[in-house]
Amino acid sequence: MKRSPQPTILVLLFVAALLLAPLFLPAFYVTLLNYIGLYAIVALGLVLLTGVGGLTSFGQAAFVGLGAYTSAYLTTVHGLSPWLTLPAGLLVTGLVALSLGMVTLRLSGHFLPLGTIAWGIALYYLFGNLAALGGHTGISGIPPLQFFDIELRSGREFFYLIWAVLLVIILATRNLLDSREGRAIRALKGGTLMAEAMGVNTPRSKIVIFTVAALYASIS
Template identity: 85%
Template sequence: MKRSLHSTLLLLLFIAALAIAPLLLPEFYVTLLNYIGLYAIVALGLVMLTGVGGLTSFGQAAFVGLGAYTSAYLTTVHGVSPWLTLPAGLLVTAVVALSLGLVTLRLSGHFLPLGTIAWGMSLYYLFGNLDALGGHTGISGIPPLRLLDLELKSGREFFYLIWTVLLVLVLATRNLLDSREGRAIRALKGGSVMAEAMGVNTPRSKIVVFTVAALYASVSGWLYAHLQRFVNPTPFSLTQGIEYLFMAVVGGVSHVWGAILGAGLITVLKQWLQDWLPRLLGQSGNFEIIVFGLLMIFVLHRARDGLWPMLQRFFSTAGVVAHAGRRRGAAGAAGTARGGFSAAGGPGCQQALWWPGGQ
């Protein structure tokens, strides 16, 4: 299989680049990569939920908060080891996601995204109003992660943990979507009537994909809490929830690698604007967000399916991925997310690309 060989090669190259990155890059770039990794984990969940399952969620930031707060609370108040708080956080998130899912996933059409906004807001204000969780001021002094005798304090050490988790999740996502369950999830987007006619238990599939996406967010939250060693409600607000969706869509919401691309692009762009705009325009104003917004509109005008399919087309025409890629580029264009909240993509949707240059 030539195409799988290509994709495996690309993947190995990517992993190798990641492995040596912290050794070569300056400290701050590693910090940025860490944040990109954290965001990409959440965006990956959204790719599955929104890009593949066709269910739009604005509330992922709240699940990140659940993971982060569970760990922060247990480690600071009860002195539990951070490694035990990970399953605890996942458990809390699973329970919350299942119960929210049971209620809100019954919502059809536009009611669902609003439902996610609703509980996203509720959870955010709940974090801020519970004294046990430090209120709006937050919880400080969260212990760092320890691996045997090694304390994961510096960004470079944490980098390997974050990106290992991310890569494992990428692989897991791919396998999940290729499984029987995954095909059922992929069928969701074509509208539930068709899927149910084919024997898919759509409510069950919706709950599965929703919970899995929430668990991804929770893992990201756990990592966040121990990287930052401080939590307060602001990073888990609706605004951040919208930003995750933003990353996924800009990167390419039907592609697992789009999540990483989107998270990377938005994080780096913001940093870059912060560095360069004051030099171009002077110190007086805060033009960063204005220019950021305008650039994003421009990107969406040029690549409404996100940047990943565009990148793929570019590479396939450049001949990097040989002739097989060209066909796939076309398939990618046809199969990318056209759907909105309930909009159905064509049959092409089932063939969305999961792999750099391969299916």
């Protein structure tokens, strides 16, 4: 049976609209689309975690902050290139998510979301009270990203980077869900007993999906 070309056409039209949008839209709407793209990256992690895996987390904002603070601190204090600090932010976020997940994901029912709220608030106050991170005012003087000889300063320049990353993450998420690990993650929503009866290593799958969702938040 032949596949309908309609989905491919719609995707191509969507990509074409993204390429043309910054050229015709006012700066306000370009900035708005940038925020939509950034929030969509975080939302994709929640789709995986809650929509597909059936797990609840209210701590994704903490992972956004963890990635941002790691990158900003290494850039401003140690003078590293922002492109080098982005992987460092992912590494730190991944390690923290792995550690928290191994403890928090042992909880079930209402205790799981309450646990994520607890460490989410704890990280918020930790960031706000560390003088090295600028306290509640944050870190200033962060240099702009530079792509070859082009400095990404305005919303129009950031637009293509944000939406390119979002499209890559969408493709990566689709490939993950179509993989063997993705099928195991899908089984989690039916309950731990049913998933384990199907041969799924539920603790491992929960850790994987929790860490991936945290990395998406850190990228954002």
